[in-house]
Amino acid sequence: MSRTILVIGATGVVSSQLIETLRASKGDRRLRALVRSEQKAAALLASGVDVKIADLDEPESLPLAFEGVDDLWLLTPPGPRAPENNMNAIWAARNAGVKRVVRMSAIGAAHDAPTRNGRLHALSDQELQASGLRWTILRPHFFMQNLLGFAAGIAADGNFYLNTAHGRLGMVDTRDVAAVAAAILLDDSKRHDGQIYTPTGPQSLDLTEVAEGLARVLDKPVRFVSVPDEAVRAGSIQAGLTPWLAGMMVEYGRAYAANWGNFTTTHVKDTTGRDPRRLADFAREQWPREAPR
Numbered sequence: 001m002s003r004t005i006l007v008i009g010a011t012g013v014v015s016s017q018l019i020e021t022l023r024a025s026k027g028d029r030r031l032r033a034l035v036r037s038e039q040k041a042a043a044l045l046a047s048g049v050d051v052k053i054a055d056l057d058e059p060e061s062l063p064l065a066f067e068g069v070d071d072l073w074l075l076t077p078p079g080p081r082a083p084e085n086n087m088n089a090i091w092a093a094r095n096a097g098v099k100r101v102v103r104m105s106a107i108g109a110a111h112d113a114p115t116r117n118g119r120l121h122a123l124s125d126q127e128l129q130a131s132g133l134r135w136t137i138l139r140p141h142f143f144m145q146n147l148l149g150f151a152a153g154i155a156a157d158g159n160f161y162l163n164t165a166h167g168r169l170g171m172v173d174t175r176d177v178a179a180v181a182a183a184i185l186l187d188d189s190k191r192h193d194g195q196i197y198t199p200t201g202p203q204s205l206d207l208t209e210v211a212e213g214l215a216r217v218l219d220k221p222v223r224f225v226s227v228p229d230e231a232v233r234a235g236s237i238q239a240g241l242t243p244w245l246a247g248m249m250v251e252y253g254r255a256y257a258a259n260w261g262n263f264t265t266t267h268v269k270d271t272t273g274r275d276p277r278r279l280a281d282f283a284r285e286q287w288p289r290e291a292p293r
């Protein structure tokens with residue numbers, strides 16, 4: 001009988017690309033998406049995906065969405081409630097008889113990680129590892145798609161600002177993260193059980209090199225300006241982030257400035273058989289042609 005995959009975070013960056021990849025695959029799978037509201041479910045419903053309305057903040061809403069699920073893609077949004085969201089999902093999975101969980105964690109997740117997000121992900125990774133369910137964990141590097149947050153500023157004056165100084169990052173295209181997740185979810189063998197993968201891109205770049213790469217594709221000057229931590233905090237809050245998320249941004253920038261992210265892995269190729277996309281591929285294929293407002 002065909003297996004049912006439940007995708008959490010289906011309106012978000014990685015999970016929406018995962019749904020696209022799973023739908024394009026020839027695998028014999030039933031696909032279900034967990035979405036928080038009817039309104040947000042509309043596009044998915046129109047494309048024929050089985051959608052269940054539920055919320056990881058509300059454990060009572062979960063059993064119906066998890067019923068009959070074999071494989072779970074477990075993604076939680078960053079924030080102080082992430083471990084609670086993860087716990088609610090794992091509890092619902094256990095009760096529903098889910099067989100395998102593929103969990104989205106983050107680069108360097110550990111109890112002594114330099115970011116609050118990495119330390120919280122370590123708690124959730126550990127809970128899954130102790131759950132008795134089959135598991136695989138992805139700890140991707142910095143997403144190239146994060147750079148899209150700078151697109152409006154770059155369109156305006158060519159500049160973008162972070163506190164990463166000369167630190168290098170093996171940043172990854174989220175489409176490759178989704179491809180890794182799909183390859184695992186579609187694999188009926190147990191070879192990914194108990195594995196932790198860190199998908200990265202093919203190059204470790206500092207943000208001045210990123211600016212040069214964007215400039216080549218956009219055919220206009222682009223300049224990275226390294227700024228102090230407090231400028232990133234203030235700018236993030238001004239852009240609408242909560243103080244918690246602004247603090248997380250500062251911590252990542254500081255860690256990257258110390259070259260914490262200066263590495264690449266072969267995990268995209270190992271799991272998908274394909275080389276990861278380069279920054280230039282991302283910029284050519286995903287950078288907005290019109291200036292975002």
Ligand SMILES: NC(=O)c1ccc[n+]([C@@H]2O[C@H](COP(=O)([O-])OP(=O)(O)OC[C@H]3O[C@@H](n4cnc5c(N)ncnc54)[C@H](OP(=O)(O)O)[C@@H]3O)[C@@H](O)[C@H]2O)c1
Binds near residue numbers: 055056057
């Ligand atoms: N950004 C990076 O560089 C990076 C790198 C490595 C790992 N990560 C990890 O990646 C994850 C985020 O992935 P992403 O960027 O693809 O996510 P995203 O685009 O921010 O989307 C988050 C998704 O979670 C859903 N969601 C939020 N709260 C929910 C709740 N209470 N119940 C159910 N669904 C809820 C959102 O739904 P709505 O549409 O309803 O809001 C949305 O679909 C985080 O765990 C982060 O730590 C990020």
